[in-house]
Amino acid sequence: MKYLLGEASPVEKEQVKQWLTANADNQAYYDELKKVWDTSLQLASVSTVDENKAWQRFRQRIQQGNTNESHPEPSVRRSGFGWMKIAASVVLVIGLAVLGYWIYDNRPAQQMLAQTTNTVINDTLPDGSVVTLNKTSSLGYPSRFRGSKREVTLKGEAFFHVAPDKTKPFIVSVNDVEITVVGTSFNVRSENGLTAVIVETGIVRVTHKGKTVELHANEQIAVTPTDSLDKEPVTDKLYNYYRTKEFVCNDTPLWKLVEVLNEAYKSNIVIGRPELRDLRINISLYNESLNRVLELISLTLGVKINKTAGQVIIE
Numbered sequence: 001m002k003y004l005l006g007e008a009s010p011v012e013k014e015q016v017k018q019w020l021t022a023n024a025d026n027q028a029y030y031d032e033l034k035k036v037w038d039t040s041l042q043l044a045s046v047s048t049v050d051e052n053k054a055w056q057r058f059r060q061r062i063q064q065g066n067t068n069e070s071h072p073e074p075s076v077r078r079s080g081f082g083w084m085k086i087a088a089s090v091v092l093v094i095g096l097a098v099l100g101y102w103i104y105d106n107r108p109a110q111q112m113l114a115q116t117t118n119t120v121i122n123d124t125l126p127d128g129s130v131v132t133l134n135k136t137s138s139l140g141y142p143s144r145f146r147g148s149k150r151e152v153t154l155k156g157e158a159f160f161h162v163a164p165d166k167t168k169p170f171i172v173s174v175n176d177v178e179i180t181v182v183g184t185s186f187n188v189r190s191e192n193g194l195t196a197v198i199v200e201t202g203i204v205r206v207t208h209k210g211k212t213v214e215l216h217a218n219e220q221i222a223v224t225p226t227d228s229l230d231k232e233p234v235t236d237k238l239y240n241y242y243r244t245k246e247f248v249c250n251d252t253p254l255w256k257l258v259e260v261l262n263e264a265y266k267s268n269i270v271i272g273r274p275e276l277r278d279l280r281i282n283i284s285l286y287n288e289s290l291n292r293v294l295e296l297i298s299l300t301l302g303v304k305i306n307k308t309a310g311q312v313i314i315e
Contacts (some may be wrong), residue, residue, distance in 0.1 A: 018128065021034060022311075031309075062130065066235070093162055109140075110143040112140070112143055113138060116156075120135060121133050122135055127168075132158060134242045135156075138153055141153075147168075150170045154174040154188055157189040157190065157191075158188055162184055163183060163201075170182065175223075177208045178206075180207065181196055181200070181205070182202070184200075184204060185200040185202065186201075187239045196223075197223075198219075206223065208223050218232060235252065236252045247285040248284050249281050249284070251282060253279070254277060254301065257297075258271060268310055268311045269313075269314065270308075272314060273315055276315070281297070281301060
């Protein structure tokens with residue numbers, strides 16, 4: 001209401017703007033409320049002008065002697081009736097706003113689905129959390145987070161930057177793994193029954209079949225079908241390639257870089273000799289073409305790149 005009255009502070013105005021942009025339903029609700037508010041003020045304004053004109057006409061007739069002097073002048077009391085109308089209108093608007101918000105707040109939430117095929121997308125959830133969804137992935141979530149939890153369901157891979165809310169934990173369900181956070185940023189990848197979680201900032205709890213492991217910034221865990229819950233330090237930033245278009249290797253084995261390159265470029269790169277798989281590489285590549293990436297790998301590791309029909313061989 002302070003926002004509609006023009007009495008909101010800069011911080012409150014910014015909070016309202018963020019709320020409006022977070023969800024199309026929020027903007028629609030605000031538009032309807034503002035329409036009711038503006039209409040009521042117009043009605044109150046018209047009512048006040050008509051009353052003042054009537055009062056002036058009555059005073060003029062008194063002064064011109066149009067009234068009968070044998071009768072005492074009627075006692076006209078302007079007891080603020082016009083302002084009572086305005087106040088009633090404002091109370092009506094507030095009541096409608098409260099009723100509208102109650103209806104809006106208690107309407108059933110719809111199930112939403114963000115899905116990708118060959119492109120990476122960014123999506124903002126109803127609570128303001130931002131998700132980067134990798135190719136061939138999907139994220140299910142409600143149009144509004146109700147109750148004491150913020151629950152989403154992931155298939156594929158996504159990076160989450162979760163809006164802080166200590167009273168309502170954010171929970172990601174993927175495969176049979178549950179990931180719980182309050183406000184943090186992390187990456188989740190699901191492939192062939194393996195669930196990998198990498199924490200960039202904050203703290204994340206990973207639960208699988210009754211076992212829970214707590215991860216801090218720059219820690220990761222790979223949950224396997226054999227119930228392994230062993231966390232390790234994060235040694236590179238390859239997990240971020242689909243979000244930043246950058247391949248950052250820090251003492252990274254060649255086989256791991258090749259796997260990510262094949263996924264990113266839809267290529268078929270193979271390592272020709274087994275002894276080359278664990279060669280360590282330190283390199284940062286930003287938005288480079290595949291040919292340029294292969295050239296830099298060759299120069300850095302002293303290996304040869306042979307291209308054949310539909311395949312690239314490192315040897």
